[in-house]
Amino acid sequence: xxxxxxxxxxxxxxxxxxxxxxxxxxxxxxxxERTIWARVPLQTKHGRCLAxxxxxxxLWVGIAGAPLRWLPARRVLTDKExxxxxxxxx
Numbered sequence: 001x002x003x004x005x006x007x008x009x010x011x012x013x014x015x016x017x018x019x020x021x022x023x024x025x026x027x028x029x030x031x032x033e034r035t036i037w038a039r040v041p042l043q044t045k046h047g048r049c050l051a052x053x054x055x056x057x058x059l060w061v062g063i064a065g066a067p068l069r070w071l072p073a074r075r076v077l078t079d080k081e082x083x084x085x086x087x088x089x090x
Contacts, residue, residue: 058072
């Protein structure tokens with residue numbers, strides 16, 4: 001049977017029960033995080049929004065700066081701003 005990962009599909013000759021659930025040496029929490037960088041940043045009262053990250057079931061927005069600040073999306077964006085940015089920024 002084939003085992004699929006984000007990088008490849010690999011043939012494994014064993015039963016599904018014998019396959020490890022996580023790749024060795026990988027942080028299992030890393031799969032729960034996903035960052036999407038905007039093609040078109042959005043200017044808000046909190047600053048220029050550059051990215052969106054899903055982490056621990058919550059949506060975060062990356063605000064430009066040194067270093068990049070991550071704030072909960074519900075504090076940064078209104079529903080209309082989020083819809084407009086999703087339609088044009090990614």
